[in-house]
Amino acid sequence: MREKILDALKRKHDYVSGDLLSQRLGMSRQALWKHIQELKEAGYDIVAVPHLGYRLISSPDRLFPFEVSRDLNTGFVGKKIYYFDSLASTMNVAMKLGAEAAPEGTLVLSESQTKGKGRLGREWFSPKYKGIYLSLILKPKISPTEASIFTILAGVSISEAIKETTGLDTHIKWPNDLLVGHKKLGGILTELNAEMDEVNFVVIGAGLNVNNDKKSLPEGATSLREHKKEPINRVSLLQEILRKIESNYLLFQKKGPHPIVEKWREYNITLGKRIKVHFHKEHIEGEAVDIDIDGGLLVRRDSGVTDKVMSGDVVHCR
Amino acid sequence: MREKILDALKRKHDYVSGDLLSQRLGMSRQALWKHIQELKEAGYDIVAVPHLGYRLISSPDRLFPFEVSRDLNTGFVGKKIYYFDSLASTMNVAMKLGAEAAPEGTLVLSESQTKGKGRLGREWFSPKYKGIYLSLILKPKISPTEASIFTILAGVSISEAIKETTGLDTHIKWPNDLLVGHKKLGGILTELNAEMDEVNFVVIGAGLNVNNDKKSLPEGATSLREHKKEPINRVSLLQEILRKIESNYLLFQKKGPHPIVEKWREYNITLGKRIKVHFHKEHIEGEAVDIDIDGGLLVRRDSGVTDKVMSGDVVHCR
Numbered sequence: 001m002r003e004k005i006l007d008a009l010k011r012k013h014d015y016v017s018g019d020l021l022s023q024r025l026g027m028s029r030q031a032l033w034k035h036i037q038e039l040k041e042a043g044y045d046i047v048a049v050p051h052l053g054y055r056l057i058s059s060p061d062r063l064f065p066f067e068v069s070r071d072l073n074t075g076f077v078g079k080k081i082y083y084f085d086s087l088a089s090t091m092n093v094a095m096k097l098g099a100e101a102a103p104e105g106t107l108v109l110s111e112s113q114t115k116g117k118g119r120l121g122r123e124w125f126s127p128k129y130k131g132i133y134l135s136l137i138l139k140p141k142i143s144p145t146e147a148s149i150f151t152i153l154a155g156v157s158i159s160e161a162i163k164e165t166t167g168l169d170t171h172i173k174w175p176n177d178l179l180v181g182h183k184k185l186g187g188i189l190t191e192l193n194a195e196m197d198e199v200n201f202v203v204i205g206a207g208l209n210v211n212n213d214k215k216s217l218p219e220g221a222t223s224l225r226e227h228k229k230e231p232i233n234r235v236s237l238l239q240e241i242l243r244k245i246e247s248n249y250l251l252f253q254k255k256g257p258h259p260i261v262e263k264w265r266e267y268n269i270t271l272g273k274r275i276k277v278h279f280h281k282e283h284i285e286g287e288a289v290d291i292d293i294d295g296g297l298l299v300r301r302d303s304g305v306t307d308k309v310m311s312g313d314v315v316h317c318r
Numbered sequence: 319m320r321e322k323i324l325d326a327l328k329r330k331h332d333y334v335s336g337d338l339l340s341q342r343l344g345m346s347r348q349a350l351w352k353h354i355q356e357l358k359e360a361g362y363d364i365v366a367v368p369h370l371g372y373r374l375i376s377s378p379d380r381l382f383p384f385e386v387s388r389d390l391n392t393g394f395v396g397k398k399i400y401y402f403d404s405l406a407s408t409m410n411v412a413m414k415l416g417a418e419a420a421p422e423g424t425l426v427l428s429e430s431q432t433k434g435k436g437r438l439g440r441e442w443f444s445p446k447y448k449g450i451y452l453s454l455i456l457k458p459k460i461s462p463t464e465a466s467i468f469t470i471l472a473g474v475s476i477s478e479a480i481k482e483t484t485g486l487d488t489h490i491k492w493p494n495d496l497l498v499g500h501k502k503l504g505g506i507l508t509e510l511n512a513e514m515d516e517v518n519f520v521v522i523g524a525g526l527n528v529n530n531d532k533k534s535l536p537e538g539a540t541s542l543r544e545h546k547k548e549p550i551n552r553v554s555l556l557q558e559i560l561r562k563i564e565s566n567y568l569l570f571q572k573k574g575p576h577p578i579v580e581k582w583r584e585y586n587i588t589l590g591k592r593i594k595v596h597f598h599k600e601h602i603e604g605e606a607v608d609i610d611i612d613g614g615l616l617v618r619r620d621s622g623v624t625d626k627v628m629s630g631d632v633v634h635c636r
Binding site: 147197 | 413509
């Protein structure tokens with residue numbers, strides 16, 4: 001009901017008569033007034049003027065499901081949203097929801113994470129209301145070895161969405177770092193629930209620095225705000241990310257991994273570089289010559305031998 | 319408290335004085351009587367004779383956690399047991415518990431399954447109180463591609479436990495069928511929750527026909543009872559399975575996959591045979607020459623080329 005009230009206030013950029021509104025929604029003036037108070041407590045700035053009615057002045061900077069769903073226009077991505085003010089990690093909640101048979105496209109959002117998950121057990125810094133921290137359940141018919149394509153797909157989708165929403169160019173460092181000007185803007189994580197033969201579901205996770213002040217960021221990190229010099233509308237950006245993920249996922253289902261990998265090549269800054277890949281206590285060094293359709297990185301060593309690496313930390317030399 | 323009462327009754331194969339028992343457990347005679355009634359309702363046959371006390375005549379044929387834990391003597395496997403009279407599938411519950419950070423060794427048992435999971439989306443026939451249907455959470459430090467070893471490990475462990483408990487010889491058909499005399503006795507399923515780089519946890523699932531009557535079994539299936547011509551104590555068998563899984567898992571952690579694969583060779587009936595492996599709509603035919611340490615089956619075609627297959631349905635030719 002609160003969503004219907006908000007919708008009415010948002011559609012009319014002027015005062016909406018309380019009488020008309022309560023009549024249309026089939027509630028008493030008293031009930032309407034109570035809902036308005038609750039919306040104000042949630043951060044909506046709504047003024048009430050006698051004889052004129054209610055008017056929405058501003059919406060809070062929150063990723064409320066109602067805001068995200070409104071005019072989202074996807075077929076299934078983000079149709080079901082679980083929203084939290086704070087969570088240990090959106091990944092764990094999404095993996096649990098997936099095991100409970102949540103439908104494809106189910107989205108977990110949190111305004112902050114106390115133990116945001118990065119790759120290889122690292123933590124993702126997730127301060128409140130500053131970033132976008134999401135986990136999305138997809139159910140592709142693939143084998144577990146093919147799942148890395150979803151890290152690639154998410155990287156491409158987020159880069160496309162950032163370009164479309166803010167005009168900023170992002171780069172992707174293999175396998176999952178989103179960069180702006182050599183500083184880290186975001187990270188992507190793919191987890192899977194699978195049998196040996198086939199994936200039951202994957203969860204794409206992303207952490208993105210959006211409105212962080214420069215001085216609150218860890219070293220080597222950046223935010224969209226730092227580059228745009230103005231606050232970014234997180235709802236619009238998130239909606240565009242969801243749309244891009246859906247369209248790239250449909251592209252993947254129709255044409256396989258190739259067109260996704262092709263797009264990735266455009267955003268990547270790893271290929272052609274001399275790199276070191278560290279994994280556990282080993283590392284290999286050479287030129288990053290190509291990416292395989294399973295997401296693996298092909299590294300040509302000085303000996304001329306080419307190895308495929310599926311994971312690890314890449315350091316770009318020079 | 320009911321577990322303590324049962325324990326006292328089990329330890330003394332005679333009447334136990336109600337006065338003594340209630341005193342020792344710090345409860346009134348009335349409270350003791352109530353617990354005894356509940357145990358009787360759960361299927362324990364307990365007689366009460368004035369001046370003599372209570373005596374346990376027989377225990378019900380149920381996999382109650384108390385029964386399974388009693389004298390189990392494992393370090394971590396089965397230390398935490400979730401027990402159900404009926405479930406859709408123990409796998410789904412275990413995958414969910416794993417995502418909620420259940421400890422390693424957590425066991426899910428159900429007396430029946432309405433949608434018991436087989437490999438490749440098939441159903442495992444799981445009639446009530448007749449079989450053992452279990453899912454077990456383990457947290458090995460491996461990459462997703464190494465997880466197949468757990469199907470191998472479970473097959474070996476269950477075969478060892480059946481031999482020890484009943485004296486019967488079982489055979490394993492690659493990858494996961496447990497056979498007695500060419501008929502199917504059980505199946506094993508491994509599912510994983512993983513990042514691209516490392517497994518968060520695996521769930522080993524097993525469905526085993528234990529006390530099924532011959533005529534109630536699907537075609538091509540058999541049960542331990544059919545071969546032993548007598549009912550099998552499911553609790554003892556399950557306990558031995560859990561002990562064997564734990565000891566093989568510790569062996570794997572210490573020495574890697576090789577000794578597990580070596581044991582598997584002894585039980586397997588696939589190697590050396592001419593086989594067809596069907597996977598989706600394709601198949602390859604040739605001789606099963608070996609198993610790889612990642613659980614893959616090496617098949618030498620007539621052309622002399624050897625392929626490794628990671629999944630599929632094997633048909634033994636001739």
